[in-house]
Amino acid sequence: MAAQRDQGHNGDQPPATVADAPAREVTARDVPAARERARAIPEAAVARLAVYLRVLSAMGEDGVTTISSEELAAAAGVNSAKLRKDLSYIGSYGTRGVGYDVDVLISEIERILGLTRKHSVAVVGIGNLGHALANYGGFPSRGFPVAALFDVDSDLMGVPVGGIPVEHIEDIESICREREVTIGVIATPPSVAQDVCDRLVSGGVQCILNFAPVVLGVPDHVEVRKVDLAVEMQILSFHVARRADEAQAEVTVDGTRPGVGEAVVGR
Amino acid sequence: MAAQRDQGHNGDQPPATVADAPAREVTARDVPAARERARAIPEAAVARLAVYLRVLSAMGEDGVTTISSEELAAAAGVNSAKLRKDLSYIGSYGTRGVGYDVDVLISEIERILGLTRKHSVAVVGIGNLGHALANYGGFPSRGFPVAALFDVDSDLMGVPVGGIPVEHIEDIESICREREVTIGVIATPPSVAQDVCDRLVSGGVQCILNFAPVVLGVPDHVEVRKVDLAVEMQILSFHVARRADEAQAEVTVDGTRPGVGEAVVGR
DNA sequence: ACGACTTTGTGCCTGCGTTCACAAGCGGCT
DNA sequence: AGCCGCTTGTGAACGCAGGCACAAAGTCGT
Ligand SMILES: NC(=O)c1ccc[n+]([C@@H]2O[C@H](COP(=O)([O-])OP(=O)(O)OC[C@H]3O[C@@H](n4cnc5c(N)ncnc54)[C@H](O)[C@@H]3O)[C@@H](O)[C@H]2O)c1
Ligand SMILES: NC(=O)c1ccc[n+]([C@@H]2O[C@H](COP(=O)([O-])OP(=O)(O)OC[C@H]3O[C@@H](n4cnc5c(N)ncnc54)[C@H](O)[C@@H]3O)[C@@H](O)[C@H]2O)c1
Numbered sequence: 001m002a003a004q005r006d007q008g009h010n011g012d013q014p015p016a017t018v019a020d021a022p023a024r025e026v027t028a029r030d031v032p033a034a035r036e037r038a039r040a041i042p043e044a045a046v047a048r049l050a051v052y053l054r055v056l057s058a059m060g061e062d063g064v065t066t067i068s069s070e071e072l073a074a075a076a077g078v079n080s081a082k083l084r085k086d087l088s089y090i091g092s093y094g095t096r097g098v099g100y101d102v103d104v105l106i107s108e109i110e111r112i113l114g115l116t117r118k119h120s121v122a123v124v125g126i127g128n129l130g131h132a133l134a135n136y137g138g139f140p141s142r143g144f145p146v147a148a149l150f151d152v153d154s155d156l157m158g159v160p161v162g163g164i165p166v167e168h169i170e171d172i173e174s175i176c177r178e179r180e181v182t183i184g185v186i187a188t189p190p191s192v193a194q195d196v197c198d199r200l201v202s203g204g205v206q207c208i209l210n211f212a213p214v215v216l217g218v219p220d221h222v223e224v225r226k227v228d229l230a231v232e233m234q235i236l237s238f239h240v241a242r243r244a245d246e247a248q249a250e251v252t253v254d255g256t257r258p259g260v261g262e263a264v265v266g267r
Numbered sequence: 268m269a270a271q272r273d274q275g276h277n278g279d280q281p282p283a284t285v286a287d288a289p290a291r292e293v294t295a296r297d298v299p300a301a302r303e304r305a306r307a308i309p310e311a312a313v314a315r316l317a318v319y320l321r322v323l324s325a326m327g328e329d330g331v332t333t334i335s336s337e338e339l340a341a342a343a344g345v346n347s348a349k350l351r352k353d354l355s356y357i358g359s360y361g362t363r364g365v366g367y368d369v370d371v372l373i374s375e376i377e378r379i380l381g382l383t384r385k386h387s388v389a390v391v392g393i394g395n396l397g398h399a400l401a402n403y404g405g406f407p408s409r410g411f412p413v414a415a416l417f418d419v420d421s422d423l424m425g426v427p428v429g430g431i432p433v434e435h436i437e438d439i440e441s442i443c444r445e446r447e448v449t450i451g452v453i454a455t456p457p458s459v460a461q462d463v464c465d466r467l468v469s470g471g472v473q474c475i476l477n478f479a480p481v482v483l484g485v486p487d488h489v490e491v492r493k494v495d496l497a498v499e500m501q502i503l504s505f506h507v508a509r510r511a512d513e514a515q516a517e518v519t520v521d522g523t524r525p526g527v528g529e530a531v532v533g534r
Numbered sequence: 535a536c537g538a539c540t541t542t543g544t545g546c547c548t549g550c551g552t553t554c555a556c557a558a559g560c561g562g563c564t
Numbered sequence: 565a566g567c568c569g570c571t572t573g574t575g576a577a578c579g580c581a582g583g584c585a586c587a588a589a590g591t592c593g594t
């Protein structure tokens with residue numbers, strides 16, 4: 001059973017490595033005591049580090065203290081060379097001939113990912129999806145406490161969802177500032193997503209996770225990631241179509257379908 | 268206001284272009300009537316095509332009949348050269364000096380993405396997230412009708428969610444076959460995700476969208492995409508940390524912080 | 535009918551990310 | 565104490581994807 005293709009998560013991101021300082025001359029590049037040489041970690045590697053962290057946490061709870069690159073790679077569904085290279089971006093914490101200390105690796109990855117500080121989250125749009133997000137225990141437990149919920153619907157005001165009362169969207173700037181929200185999650189209808197985004201930004205929010213199927217415009221200093229389920233579905237659909245075409249083309253050519261599998265049976 | 272970085276969606280995917288036929292000699296590559304030369308479209312491009320499709324649909328409804336690469340690129344938040352290259356993968360449907368016909372582009376992209384056939388979806392795990400997904404109108408409206416819901420909780424059996432009754436997980440294989448489900452969505456707790464996945468696969472499901480934070484093992488002929496919100500958060504967290512470090516390093520060096528913006532005020 | 539303008543399609547170049555393969559390093563065994 | 569084998573860390577090569585810039589091509593205006 002093959003492990004799933006890694007997919008880099010949403011991790012692909014644009015072209016670049018993380019170092020995108022545009023024109024500045026030297027800046028921090030060659031600072032001696034360079035605050036973390038967290039410089040130039042490829043975005044795709046960051047996404048994988050988060051996966052390694054989850055796997056390592058689970059291992060740690062199972063009492064595993066040491067792990068080799070081969071084992072960890074298998075558990076995370078990646079190639080071991082890639083895993084070692086990813087880890088090498090954050091430093092040399094392995095012991096040759098032995099492997100990595102699970103606890104050490106966990107704290108180093110947490111440090112690089114900035115998980116030593118808690119990042120307060122605000123969810124905007126407490127509808128179907130917003131409810132699920134607000135109730136999701138996986139955020140607080142991973143260092144992302146939900147600090148505020150917002151909606152425009154007056155029936156929802158004050159109603160606690162996942163233990164937190166819903167507040168009015170008009171108060172978003174002040175509340176975000178007050179509670180030092182760093183991550184805003186947009187789960188509103190697409191039509192108001194840009195407006196909500198602008199308000200979040202003016203409330204000092206630095207990062208946005210957007211579920212609404214629209215392209216958001218933001219200032220340079222704000223980071224946006226989007227989760228677009230329809231796009232995910234369509235990518236899957238593309239693969240189905242491609243397989244069907246391929247299978248058919250092969251049959252056309254030589255009548256055999258080597259190793260593709262029996263999935264296309266019915267059609 | 269800068270458009271958000273494109274992020275390729277989950278679209279990064281592994282290394283490769285989509286043509287991963289391993290050893291086969293010629294196959295369909297040079298078949299004359301090559302069923303779609305949908306060969307070798309980069310995965311990242313596929314993800315963007317889905318975005319273009321959404322933008323185009325919206326434009327079409329607004330009565331726009333023709334659009335230039337520049338306009339479409341702006342609306343989709345990408346570079347116009349990249350957009351033209353993406354469109355060139357599916358053929359030449361533009362008119363020089365004029366632009367693209369919106370309707371033509373829509374049908375060509377739909378064709379390539381395999382949206383001409385409807386893909387039935389099954390959602391497994393009708394908890395917080397499963398409810399939201401089952402109620403989401405964005406799937407059916409984009410050609411992904413929800414054909415079945417599954418859970419293990421007996422209290423949920425027969426209860427309609429989003430108009431569809433929940434069925435028991437034990438029946439998943441037969442129902443998936445019967446209703447020709449091609450896409451399975453996993454929204455169960457992580458501990459049972461692999462088991463659910465195996466059942467979906469043996470029910471003939473070819474594609475899986477996985478929300479549970481685990482790495483799924485599947486046969487080669489099955490395509491998995493995962494949506495891991497904790498990973499998304501951690502990537503955002505990483506960027507916050509990096510910015511903070513960079514800002515601090517710059518202050519250390521020369522005391523000025525050119526153009527980064529005023530987001531880091533509080534800290 | 536012809537010219538000028540607009541916009542596409544793409545060849546080329548650059549740069550990132552992945553993979554391979556191996557030397558360096560460390561623990562354990564004898 | 566020294567050697568052997570295992571595993572890390574990384575130098576180098578490769579391949580894909582992105583972006584530039586321009587020639588081809590078609591339209592619109594005169
Ligand atoms: N439900 C899903 O599974 C799902 C899946 C993928 C994407 N999405 C996207 O997520 C978003 C939310 O989906 P949903 O199903 O939860 O929709 P929903 O209609 O159930 O919820 C939207 C909520 O946003 C609130 N809202 C409306 N305008 C607002 C404003 N100006 N400020 C603050 N809140 C406002 C509404 O009161 C409502 O509570 C949509 O953009 C949708 O496309 C949802
Ligand atoms: N809620 C969110 O916003 C959110 C966000 C990100 C990820 N996730 C992930 O999505 C998954 C679901 O989250 P949730 O919040 O909806 O959890 P939940 O506990 O509300 O729902 C899980 C559902 O799965 C059902 N289930 C359990 N075992 C099953 C089985 N063997 N077969 C079929 N169904 C079974 C349960 O009865 C329950 O209805 C989890 O893996 C979670 O980590 C959820």
